[in-house]
Amino acid sequence: MRLGVDVPYLYGDPIKCTGCRICELYCAFCHEKALNPKKARLRVVRMEPAIDKPIACRQCADPPCAKVCPTEAITRNNKVDVVILNQSKCIGCGACVEACPFGAIWLHPESKKAIKCDLCQACIKRCPTNALSVVTSEKFANQKRLDLVNRLKPIMLERIQMPRE
Amino acid sequence: MFKYGGYAGQILEVDLTRGKTLTKPLDKKLARGYLGGAGLCSRVLYDEVGPRTRPLGPENVLIIAAGPLTGTLFPQASRHVIAAKSPLTDIWGESHAAGHWGPEMKFAGFDAIVFRGRSPRPVYLWIDNGKVEIRDARKLWGHDVYETDDMIKEELGDGMIKLLYIGQAGENLVRFAAVMNDLDRASARSGMGAVMGSKRLKAIAVRGERDIPIADKKNYVKLMDELHAKMLADPFTQGRADYGTPSLVELMNEIGRLPTRNYETGVFEHAEEIGGKLIRRKYLVKPRADFACLQRCGRYTCVPEGPYKYIGGSPEYETLACMGSKCGIGNVEAILYMHYLCNRYGMDTCSCGGTIAWAMECFERGLITEKDTGGLDLSFGNHETMVEIVKMIAVRKGFGNLLAEGSYRAAQKIGRGAEKYFMGIKKQELAGQDGRAQKSMGLGNATAARGADHLYAFPVLDEVGFEKAIKERFGAKYLPEMGEKLNPKYKGLMVKECEDFAVVVESVGICKYGTMIPPTFYYKDVLRALNATTGMGLRERELRRIGERIVNLNRMFNVREGIRRKDDTLPERLLKEPSPEGPPKGHVVELDQMLDEYYKLRDWDLRTGLPIEKKLRKLGLDFTIKDLRRARRKRG
Numbered sequence: 194m195r196l197g198v199d200v201p202y203l204y205g206d207p208i209k210c211t212g213c214r215i216c217e218l219y220c221a222f223c224h225e226k227a228l229n230p231k232k233a234r235l236r237v238v239r240m241e242p243a244i245d246k247p248i249a250c251r252q253c254a255d256p257p258c259a260k261v262c263p264t265e266a267i268t269r270n271n272k273v274d275v276v277i278l279n280q281s282k283c284i285g286c287g288a289c290v291e292a293c294p295f296g297a298i299w300l301h302p303e304s305k306k307a308i309k310c311d312l313c314q315a316c317i318k319r320c321p322t323n324a325l326s327v328v329t330s331e332k333f334a335n336q337k338r339l340d341l342v343n344r345l346k347p348i349m350l351e352r353i354q355m356p357r358e
Numbered sequence: 359m360f361k362y363g364g365y366a367g368q369i370l371e372v373d374l375t376r377g378k379t380l381t382k383p384l385d386k387k388l389a390r391g392y393l394g395g396a397g398l399c400s401r402v403l404y405d406e407v408g409p410r411t412r413p414l415g416p417e418n419v420l421i422i423a424a425g426p427l428t429g430t431l432f433p434q435a436s437r438h439v440i441a442a443k444s445p446l447t448d449i450w451g452e453s454h455a456a457g458h459w460g461p462e463m464k465f466a467g468f469d470a471i472v473f474r475g476r477s478p479r480p481v482y483l484w485i486d487n488g489k490v491e492i493r494d495a496r497k498l499w500g501h502d503v504y505e506t507d508d509m510i511k512e513e514l515g516d517g518m519i520k521l522l523y524i525g526q527a528g529e530n531l532v533r534f535a536a537v538m539n540d541l542d543r544a545s546a547r548s549g550m551g552a553v554m555g556s557k558r559l560k561a562i563a564v565r566g567e568r569d570i571p572i573a574d575k576k577n578y579v580k581l582m583d584e585l586h587a588k589m590l591a592d593p594f595t596q597g598r599a600d601y602g603t604p605s606l607v608e609l610m611n612e613i614g615r616l617p618t619r620n621y622e623t624g625v626f627e628h629a630e631e632i633g634g635k636l637i638r639r640k641y642l643v644k645p646r647a648d649f650a651c652l653q654r655c656g657r658y659t660c661v662p663e664g665p666y667k668y669i670g671g672s673p674e675y676e677t678l679a680c681m682g683s684k685c686g687i688g689n690v691e692a693i694l695y696m697h698y699l700c701n702r703y704g705m706d707t708c709s710c711g712g713t714i715a716w717a718m719e720c721f722e723r724g725l726i727t728e729k730d731t732g733g734l735d736l737s738f739g740n741h742e743t744m745v746e747i748v749k750m751i752a753v754r755k756g757f758g759n760l761l762a763e764g765s766y767r768a769a770q771k772i773g774r775g776a777e778k779y780f781m782g783i784k785k786q787e788l789a790g791q792d793g794r795a796q797k798s799m800g801l802g803n804a805t806a807a808r809g810a811d812h813l814y815a816f817p818v819l820d821e822v823g824f825e826k827a828i829k830e831r832f833g834a835k836y837l838p839e840m841g842e843k844l845n846p847k848y849k850g851l852m853v854k855e856c857e858d859f860a861v862v863v864e865s866v867g868i869c870k871y872g873t874m875i876p877p878t879f880y881y882k883d884v885l886r887a888l889n890a891t892t893g894m895g896l897r898e899r900e901l902r903r904i905g906e907r908i909v910n911l912n913r914m915f916n917v918r919e920g921i922r923r924k925d926d927t928l929p930e931r932l933l934k935e936p937s938p939e940g941p942p943k944g945h946v947v948e949l950d951q952m953l954d955e956y957y958k959l960r961d962w963d964l965r966t967g968l969p970i971e972k973k974l975r976k977l978g979l980d981f982t983i984k985d986l987r988r989a990r991r992k993r994g
Contacts, residue, residue, distance in 0.1 A: 208644070211646055211647035211656075212647055213648065213652070213654065215652075218431050218650060222431070222578065222579060223579065226572070226575045227570075227571070227572075228430055228571075229465060229568065229569040231566075231567035232567075232569070240517070242658070302568075321586075321647075
């Protein structure tokens, strides 16, 4: 298990995402030269009201998919901070699919072996609304803290501008 | 495998009478000659449907087709086309929609589905990655689009399948019923929903996991990156993403083209109260894109409280004009809600609004009284009544039963001179355009194959001044006249060229946004993408000829049904009553002058509007010549 908090992963913003699935197509084509969203390594889930959420592997620090893989096809490379899936070792049993709490790993429609996001980032620059980015939990939390504290600004400004006696 | 990339390579034929399905390979000559989508529909319907076909009889044929670019990375490649003989116009009927359904049909292995016959009981079709099943839909019958969506997803146990369906309006054979897909996407015009209802076909569910093959794999990403960059760099794109088409309300009002109170005028005093700026500020939840769409003009809106509370898809400009200004409605929440109702019932908002606007004018003029309406006060602007009427039309209740026939048939039935106020062409209601304020739109509506229709030509180059595009597409010598919306000069040429290009756009499966408005991509870009995708090696000349071929074939379909020059006309009001205010004040549509220019360029007979034999032969339409000769004999 990797210690530390700066684990990068592909994040999809459900507010910015409009559900066009250009990322799915580019992903599939960049990986396999085929236009087929089912071969993409990320999926955009659409649900009403107005939710479009890109889902991809979060490169967990302690990946449950690796734990259950009977052939050790999934390992975590801590040097490059990516959970790596070795296709040649994969037997397509789907144990990882059951284990992943996000549904971020699934079986390829033809080879029936597991596929997941390898953080190649081909999708990121093609997203027309910049809904995709590589984040780390630390950065994410940092931003959330900043957003939260930002809300205190008007209160502080009011205080500063108050006449002092 | 199919010879060309881009195609799924198969057509599904469904015999609803016998409950049988058949998978056939796509004819590669058909693909090369007509591309797909609208072109494919055009050829299949010409061969199988004719003057003896009753639009709502089992002998009508319903086709749903995608194009070779549908489901690919071309910007806005999300379109499918639905065609059949129209129950509203009794001539060529077609309708288009975006969404995620068309691409999914291709991923499931089919370029098109052809429906024949009539099922003895309500059914729906389930296509699971090439496997086809006709399933019982008795318990779905009577449910609206939103409910049907939930019920089928639950029944099939997959929330990610893509669905296309009709609501109660289609079941009840409302003549302007729409076919809906992905909840809020509508193939609205020419009553395709009624045809689907007449076949007792409630829905088509698809799920696919097959590839769309690409011919030029090596250069594909580079080319698509380039086209995406070009689309995103267009200043129009951000505006579309921010406001969608509702911002046209303010713009059209400014140029005096916003149809108000059944075309009494083109300036609406409440335009700002129903416009794009207000909708964005007060009701927008989120822009929502269709498949591979960079324009993201789709909206999701919400009225959080009050009598018109709803959450769902948002109206386009056409709806705001047809159900708003045209009916004198300045209450935006009512319009949003009626649009939501139309989506759930599965109804065309243009014809629904147009029909109600006609009824309102007749009511105000005393041609329709409370005796006809069952006590309803149909004055312009009465939104409470209008909401009730929309519901009554969908279920054909009371006065709604008459209006469900469309304003042309309703006017015939009422008589008393009510026909004069029918604002449509070839039995279909006009959408949100007043040709007096934009002459090209006047001509385009008159010549469109499916009756009154702004989209067949979609001549928008003179609408907000795309001079640069006019220069590129036609040449500088046509400026400034071609770019002037009140000047009839060169509009025949513009409409002809726009029609040819528009049918190519609808045949390859891409959107008119990005090709017509903004005019970012033209033949050259489409051709590059088409050749990279399919490997057809087409040249621009051939692509242009395909466009002409399809327009002429649609014309021959209509000629066979008796359509002549006399039918390529506009309501009397637009031809004789000058526009009363705004920039077009004093203007009527100089139709004859523009029509002459258009016919000449098309090689159609000036007096009759019939194509000439030589032209048809040149376009490879030899099989239509016997029908042309028959049509000529009929005249003489």
